[in-house]
Amino acid sequence: MQGPHQEDSSLQEQTCRPAIADRIVVYEVASHEPTDMQYKVKEKIVKHVECSLLVVCSQNLVLCLEKRLQSLSFSGEKIREWVMESQIRYIKVVGGPPGREGLLVGLKNGQVLKVFVDNPFPVVLLKHQNSVRCLDLSASRTKLAVVDERNTLLVYDVVTKELLYQEPKANSVAWNTSCEDMLCYSGEGMLSIKANNFSTHQQRQQGFVVGFTASKIFCLDFFAMTCVDVPQSAPMIQYLERKLYKDAYKIGCLGVTEGDWNTLALEALEGMDFDISKKAFHRLRDLRFLELIHSIEERKRRGETNNHVFLPDILAYQGKFSEAAKLYIQGGQSEKAMEMYTDLRQFDKAKEFVVTTDKNVKQLVTKQADWFKTTNDPQAACDMYVAAGEYLKAVDIMGENGWVDRIVGLVHDLDKASQSNELLYKCATYLKNLSQYSYAAEVYEKLKDIKSLVSMYISIQQWNEAFSLAMQHPEFKDDVYTPYATWLVENDKFDEAQEALNKAGRQNEAIHLLEQLAENAIKESRFDDAGFYYWMLTKSALESARKEAQGEANQQAIGVHKENFYKFKELSEVYYVYHHIRRYTDQPFTSLLPEALMNMSRFLAHKITAKVPPGVSQVAVYLTLAKQSKTVGAFKLARYAYEKLKTLRTPGHLQEAIDMGCVTVRSKPFMDKEDLLPMCYRCSTTNQLFNTAGSICTNCRQPFVFSFVSFEVLPVVEFFLAEGISDDEAMKLIQMEAPRRSKNQGWKEAEQGNAQVLKLDEADDGRDGDPFTKLLNTLHSTNGEFVPVVVDRETLQAMHRTEVIVKKWGAPIGNQYYQSIIPDIGIAICRNCNQLFHSDDYEMQILAKDSCPFCRRVVDSS
Numbered sequence: 001m002q003g004p005h006q007e008d009s010s011l012q013e014q015t016c017r018p019a020i021a022d023r024i025v026v027y028e029v030a031s032h033e034p035t036d037m038q039y040k041v042k043e044k045i046v047k048h049v050e051c052s053l054l055v056v057c058s059q060n061l062v063l064c065l066e067k068r069l070q071s072l073s074f075s076g077e078k079i080r081e082w083v084m085e086s087q088i089r090y091i092k093v094v095g096g097p098p099g100r101e102g103l104l105v106g107l108k109n110g111q112v113l114k115v116f117v118d119n120p121f122p123v124v125l126l127k128h129q130n131s132v133r134c135l136d137l138s139a140s141r142t143k144l145a146v147v148d149e150r151n152t153l154l155v156y157d158v159v160t161k162e163l164l165y166q167e168p169k170a171n172s173v174a175w176n177t178s179c180e181d182m183l184c185y186s187g188e189g190m191l192s193i194k195a196n197n198f199s200t201h202q203q204r205q206q207g208f209v210v211g212f213t214a215s216k217i218f219c220l221d222f223f224a225m226t227c228v229d230v231p232q233s234a235p236m237i238q239y240l241e242r243k244l245y246k247d248a249y250k251i252g253c254l255g256v257t258e259g260d261w262n263t264l265a266l267e268a269l270e271g272m273d274f275d276i277s278k279k280a281f282h283r284l285r286d287l288r289f290l291e292l293i294h295s296i297e298e299r300k301r302r303g304e305t306n307n308h309v310f311l312p313d314i315l316a317y318q319g320k321f322s323e324a325a326k327l328y329i330q331g332g333q334s335e336k337a338m339e340m341y342t343d344l345r346q347f348d349k350a351k352e353f354v355v356t357t358d359k360n361v362k363q364l365v366t367k368q369a370d371w372f373k374t375t376n377d378p379q380a381a382c383d384m385y386v387a388a389g390e391y392l393k394a395v396d397i398m399g400e401n402g403w404v405d406r407i408v409g410l411v412h413d414l415d416k417a418s419q420s421n422e423l424l425y426k427c428a429t430y431l432k433n434l435s436q437y438s439y440a441a442e443v444y445e446k447l448k449d450i451k452s453l454v455s456m457y458i459s460i461q462q463w464n465e466a467f468s469l470a471m472q473h474p475e476f477k478d479d480v481y482t483p484y485a486t487w488l489v490e491n492d493k494f495d496e497a498q499e500a501l502n503k504a505g506r507q508n509e510a511i512h513l514l515e516q517l518a519e520n521a522i523k524e525s526r527f528d529d530a531g532f533y534y535w536m537l538t539k540s541a542l543e544s545a546r547k548e549a550q551g552e553a554n555q556q557a558i559g560v561h562k563e564n565f566y567k568f569k570e571l572s573e574v575y576y577v578y579h580h581i582r583r584y585t586d587q588p589f590t591s592l593l594p595e596a597l598m599n600m601s602r603f604l605a606h607k608i609t610a611k612v613p614p615g616v617s618q619v620a621v622y623l624t625l626a627k628q629s630k631t632v633g634a635f636k637l638a639r640y641a642y643e644k645l646k647t648l649r650t651p652g653h654l655q656e657a658i659d660m661g662c663v664t665v666r667s668k669p670f671m672d673k674e675d676l677l678p679m680c681y682r683c684s685t686t687n688q689l690f691n692t693a694g695s696i697c698t699n700c701r702q703p704f705v706f707s708f709v710s711f712e713v714l715p716v717v718e719f720f721l722a723e724g725i726s727d728d729e730a731m732k733l734i735q736m737e738a739p740r741r742s743k744n745q746g747w748k749e750a751e752q753g754n755a756q757v758l759k760l761d762e763a764d765d766g767r768d769g770d771p772f773t774k775l776l777n778t779l780h781s782t783n784g785e786f787v788p789v790v791v792d793r794e795t796l797q798a799m800h801r802t803e804v805i806v807k808k809w810g811a812p813i814g815n816q817y818y819q820s821i822i823p824d825i826g827i828a829i830c831r832n833c834n835q836l837f838h839s840d841d842y843e844m845q846i847l848a849k850d851s852c853p854f855c856r857r858v859v860d861s862s
Contacts, residue, residue: 022048026056026074043074053091057117058098064088069105071117082115082122094137106132112146126161128154136183138175145173145183153185165197172208174217178254181247182235184212191217191228195235195251203230215255233260240267245276258284265289269314292317382406391423399430407431408439411446421447432456450476458483481506485513492856511540522575522615527582530615531575535833535855538568542813549812558812565813574607576854577711578616585620594631595676599711601625602637606695619650626661629689634676635668637689678704678713681821682776682789700779701786705818707827708854709841715822716805716836717776719789725796727815733796734804771795772819807834832857 023046027039045061053064060079061072069082069091086109096102096116105113110128112135125144134147143164144156153170156163169187176182181196191205205228207221217228232254239248245268252264265280274293281289296310304310312327382397391410398406407427424447431440437460444453450469454476457466463484470480481500488497501510518533545561548554577600584590584597592600601624604616612618626641642662650658677686680697687698695704705714721730772795779787791799803823807816808831816834820827826839833855837845845853852859 022046024049024054024061026061045072045074045076047076053088055091055093055103057093057101060099060117062091062093062103062117064091069103069115080117080120082120084111084113084122085109086111089132090135092135094141104135104137106135106146108132110148112144125158126156134170134172136173136175138180138183139177140180142180143175145175145185147171147173147185151187155183167192167194167200172210174209174212176212176214176254178214179250182212182251182254184209184217184230186219191219191230193230193235195238196247198235198238201234229255231260232256236260236264240264243267243271245271245273249276249279252280266318269293270311272310289317386410392426395423395426395430399426399433402434404431404434404436404439411443425452428452432459437462451479454479461487482509485510489513489517507544511537514540519614525582525615527575527579527615531572531579531854532856534568534572534575538565538572541565541568542809545812546810562813570607571613572854573708574604574613574616576708577604578621581620581624582617584624593710594628595712596710597624598628598632598634598637599706601628602689603695603706603711605641605690609692609694619645619648619654622648623654623658626658626665629672630661630665630668632673632676634672634689635665636670636672638665638668639670640690680704681713681715682717682779696786701784702789705836707838707841708835709837709845712838714827714836714838715825716818716820716827717789718816718818719772719791721796721817722790722792725793729793730796730815730817731806733793734799734801734806736797736801771798805829805836809834830855830857 023044025041026043026045028042030038030040049063051063051065055062060074063070063072066087067084069084069088071079071081073079084105084107086107088105089108090104090106092104094102094104094114100116100118103115103117104125105115105122107113108131110130110132112125112128112132113122114125115122128146128148130148130150130152132146133149133151136145137143137158138145142158144158146154146156147170148154151168151170153167153173154163155165167185169190170185170192171187173183173185176184179195182193184191184193186192186205186207186209189204189206190202191209192200192202194200205217205219207219207224207226209217210220210225211218215230215232217230219226219228232251233256236248236251236256237260239245239251240263245264248264249268252261256264261280261283265277265284265286268274268277268280269289274297278290278293281293292313296313299310312324315321315327316324378397378401382394382403386394395407395410397403398410407430411424411427424443428440428443428447431437431443437456440456441453444450444456450473454466454469454473457463457469458480463480466480466484470477485497485501485506488500497510497513501507501513514533514537518530518537521527521530521533541561541564545558545565548558548561580592580597580600581604584592590597601621604621605625608616608618608621622641622644626638626645629635629638629641638661642658642665645658646662672689674686677689679686680700680702682702683697683700685697685699691698693701695706696702697704702717705716705718706712707714721727772791775789775791775795779789799819800823803820805818805820805827807818807829809815818836828837828839828842829835830837830842830852833852835852835854846859850859851857
C-alpha cells in the first residue's frame, strides 16, 4: 500500500484500491492463484477525493459521499450518481458481469438496497429496524445477512423477507461463496462459523471478515489483509449427526482432514448411503471398502433389497467381528460367520458356527490347511489337504517341497476313481521338474500319453529314447527330428543338424530352419548371428549344388543353387560388417580404429547402393562413414556421406548432429588424404574412396579384395584359368617348383654379327621378368568394360606357390585364384569360409576368440 494516509480498503475479485487523500491507486493481483495476496499497480487516479466509503469494480470506482453514491471511471471521470433517503453506512460489491456489477447498500435508516452500476434506479431488498453496519448476500442470492448497529447478525430470506435466525456479538459478516448455507462473522476478537441452523463454531481471530471462500477466510486487521485456513470438521459433524450425508459431503469438499473423510465414509456406509460412502472412500483411496461397496451394489442388482443383510458385512470390514457374527446368526447366515472366523484364522470360533454337513466340514478343513500353508507349515497343510480330499493342492505342496516319495506314493495308493487325469498330469509335471524322469515316464505311460512322453524326452535331450518312440510311433517322427535339428543348430552342430534332417528326408526344412534363424536374428538386431546363419545357408547351397552336379546334373537346379550361393554369401558378408557398424552407433565405446570403421562403412555403402537388405539402416552406415571419414581426414568422402544423409529420413535425435556435421565439414579441404586413397594393384591406379560403380578400380574395373578384419584393400589380383585348364591341373602347375629368376646385375654375353660381345645389363629385381606382371602390363580395359586376367599353363608354372592364394570351393562353383603382388605382406586365408585377412589381424582374432571371426570355425591358437 502507498502513502501514510490510507483511509479505506476493499477487495473485489482481482482488483483492490487504497483511497489516499490526494490520489487513488488501483492494484490488481500479480497471479491467478485465488489465495495469492501479492498485488501490482494497475491505475493511478490523481484527484483529491473526500469520501467515507469507496469500493472498486472491474471498470470503475464507487464513492460514498454521505447520502450520495458516485461512479467514477479509472481516469477519474464521473459516470453516474445515486441519491439515497438516508446516510449510507455500508457498501459491498456482490459480483456481476464486467461493467454491470451489483452493489449492496446499507443505510442508516435500516434500508438495504441493491444498486447496479449501469442502472440509475436502486432496488429495495428489505427494511430493517436499526441502522445497518455490514451486509452480504449468499452465493445463490436467496439469503441476506445483516449486521446492525447493535452488533446483531440477522439472516433473512430475500424472497419472503422472513427472518431465519440471528446471532449476537457480530461486527462483520461474509457468506461462503462455495456453500449456500454457511457464513462466518467476527466480533469481540472471535471468528464464528455457522452452518444452517446449527450451533456456531468459534476460534480467536482479530479483524473484520471481508471474504469467505471454501475453507479460507479473509480478514482485515487495520491495514493488513490476512488469509485464515479454518477446518470444516465441526460443520460436517453437525450434518452427520442429523444423517444429512449429502450436505456433509459438500462441507467435506470445502476442506477437512483424512480422519473426517473416514468418519463420513463409515457413517454413510452404515446409513446405507452407498453413493456418498463410495465418493468418500474414493478420496481416501481405500480399495478394501470400495470393493465391499461394489459387491453390495452387485447383490442389490441381483435382487437383494434388504439393507439389514449388508450391515454384518460392513461391521466385519470395520473389525467389529462379534457384532457382525451376532447379526449373521440373527439373519440365518451362520455359514458366513464361519467363513469370517475362518478367514481370521480363528478356527476354534469357526467350529462354533459349523453346520454339520460334509461340505462345511471339508470347507473348514481346507481353510485350516490354507492357514497352515500360509504359516509355512507345509507338512501339516499337506496332511490336511489329503484328509479333505484336495489332492491337487496336496500335490502342489509336495512338488514345491520336492517330496518325490509322497507324490509316487499318492499315485500308487489312490484308487482309480480318485486318480483323475488332471491329478496324474500334475504329478507327472512335478516329477519331471524334479528330474525324476523314470517316474514321470511311468505316469505318462499310465495315461497312455505318448506325445507328452516324447515331449519330455526332447526337453531333457534324451534323444535315443525319443528316436525309439518315433520308430514305434511314426506319427511323432516330425515332433522328434525338428526339435533335434534345432538343438543341434543351437549347439553349433549345423552339419549334424542337416544330416539329421536329411536322414529324415527334410532337406527343405533344414534350409527353412536356417532362413528362419537368420530372419529372427535380424529382427532382434543380432546381426553377427544373422551373418553366421547366412554363411551356413551359403554352405548348404554349395552342398546342394555339389550333390546335383554328382547326380543327374540338372543344370537348372544347379543354376538355382549357385544363385543362392552367391546371394547368401553376399548377405553373410553384409550382416557380418553391419554388426560392427551397429555396435558403434548403439554403444558408447568401440575397440575398432577409426580407419577400420571407415573402411567397413565404405564397404557397406558400396554393397547397399543398389538394394538395401532387411534390417540394415542406411542412416547408420552413412553416419558412421561421415564421422569416421572426417576423423581420419577423408573430407571429400565425409561430404558425400553427409549429402547422402540429407536424402534419407533420419531420427529426430540425430538431426542436429547431422546438420552440425554438414556445416563443419564445409570448413575442411575438398579432398581426401592421399595415404587413405586405395590403389589398384593390377594397374597401379590411385582410386577415390567411393565409387558409385562399386568396389572396383575406376581404370581397369578390377574388383578390390578386402581383409575381413580391418577391411583394407589387400595387395592381390584375381586371375582366371585359360580354357582347357582344370582346377586340378592348375593346382599341380602351381605346386611345381617355379624356375629361378635371374638376378644378374652386370655383364651379359650377347652376339652381334660374327662377333661375341659383353654388355652391361640393367638392374633386374626379378619382378619385371615375371610372366604374370608382364601379362598385367599388356591388359587394358576397353570401353569401360572389365577385362579379366586369364593365365595359361606357362604363367601358372612360373608362379611361386607361396604367392598364390586359392579359394577352394569345389565343383560346380570352382576355385578362385589370387596372385599376391607384394609377397612381403602376409595374407592369411580361412580354409572353411575362404575369407582373406592380413596375417597379423587374423592371428590376433584367433588369439582372442580361438575361431575365425567370420565363420566361427574353431582354430587351435597354440
